[in-house]
Amino acid sequence: MQIKPLDEEQMERVAGYVQQRNNLLHNRNFMTTLELAGIYITEKSLGADVDAYSTQTTDGRPWIVMSTE
16 A cells, blocks of 8 residues: 655644644643553654654554654
């Protein structure tokens, strides 16, 4: 299956839905909320062109990798 990247407007709509659904109006506890929901978050040097990416392992664990740059 090939997945098309979201455009800027789609990303904003998804982010708004997630924030509203989880009562994260100010993003203060966003990372904690994601981790409590079972999402693993880590940081790694990804280069100047990448802010972050997400993936899922073969056993179903969701990961967000954020750039340290």
